[in-house]
Amino acid sequence: xxPSHWFRRVVLVLCLMGLGAVILWVTGLATDPVxxxxxxxxxxxxxxxxxxxxxxxxxxxxxxxPSQDPExxxxxxxxxxxxxxxxxVTLHDHADPQANSVGLLRRWSRIYLTxxxxxxxxxxxxxxxxxxxxxxxxxxxxxxxxxxxxAFAVSSQLLADDNFFFAALLLFLGLRxxxxxxxxxxxxxxxxxxxxxxxxxxxxxxxPSKAWHRWTSxxxxxxxxPMRIRAIETGRKALL
Numbered sequence: 001x002x003p004s005h006w007f008r009r010v011v012l013v014l015c016l017m018g019l020g021a022v023i024l025w026v027t028g029l030a031t032d033p034v035x036x037x038x039x040x041x042x043x044x045x046x047x048x049x050x051x052x053x054x055x056x057x058x059x060x061x062x063x064x065x066p067s068q069d070p071e072x073x074x075x076x077x078x079x080x081x082x083x084x085x086x087x088x089v090t091l092h093d094h095a096d097p098q099a100n101s102v103g104l105l106r107r108w109s110r111i112y113l114t115x116x117x118x119x120x121x122x123x124x125x126x127x128x129x130x131x132x133x134x135x136x137x138x139x140x141x142x143x144x145x146x147x148x149x150x151a152f153a154v155s156s157q158l159l160a161d162d163n164f165f166f167a168a169l170l171l172f173l174g175l176r177x178x179x180x181x182x183x184x185x186x187x188x189x190x191x192x193x194x195x196x197x198x199x200x201x202x203x204x205x206x207x208p209s210k211a212w213h214r215w216t217s218x219x220x221x222x223x224x225x226p227m228r229i230r231a232i233e234t235g236r237k238a239l240l
Contacts, residue, residue: 063090072118093115127199
């Protein structure tokens with residue numbers, strides 16, 4: 001989630017909970033045991049579609065005002081100009097160093113950066129961040145995640161098999177990790193291997209990893225920064 005004021009985050013969570021409750025109530029109206037799994041599957045897909053499709057609006061709500069710092073905006077514009085193709089970028093004031101790409105379709109997608117991230121990284125490091133996020137959008141990783149999540153929700157409702165649920169969840173984690181590695185590979189193609197390694201090493205200073213993080217990463221949808229660095233250096237992607 002895009003870093004924002006706590007009140008806006010609470011409002012967003014309550015809205016999502018309200019939407020989920022309404023969909024759950026509507027699908028619960030089906031009392032026929034044959035049609036009920038179908039209506040529940042349709043409700044799950046509806047919730048996922050609204051969640052992913054409204055992400056640009058959600059991002060605007062969480063970060064309603066771009067940063068008013070002219071020096072940072074000028075610096076960001078200069079960095080963006082060095083990239084061959086980059087979606088629209090919004091810089092908003094927040095201390096947390098984060099970057100997020102939002103949008104189900106490429107036409108309406110954009111990148112959100114925090115001033116905390118821009119202040120903590122070099123120009124070369126920021127080029128890697130923007131190239132990474134641009135690859136997520138260019139290769140439709142968000143759309144792929146939505147389609148898989150929808151197929152997962154439908155299959156889980158119709159099959160009601162615990163083994164399938166567990167296997168599909170592991171596959172989802174693998175898909176998300178693969179998307180991160182693909183975004184890194186796409187960034188290498190745009191800005192070069194050394195630039196992306198600079199990016200990942202600068203990020204690692206902001207988010208230092210402990211040795212044990214690798215062994216708890218199975219429960220995380222993202223590979224750790226050391227794992228991503230090793231993948232770039234060796235060309236081998238690690239699941240753990």
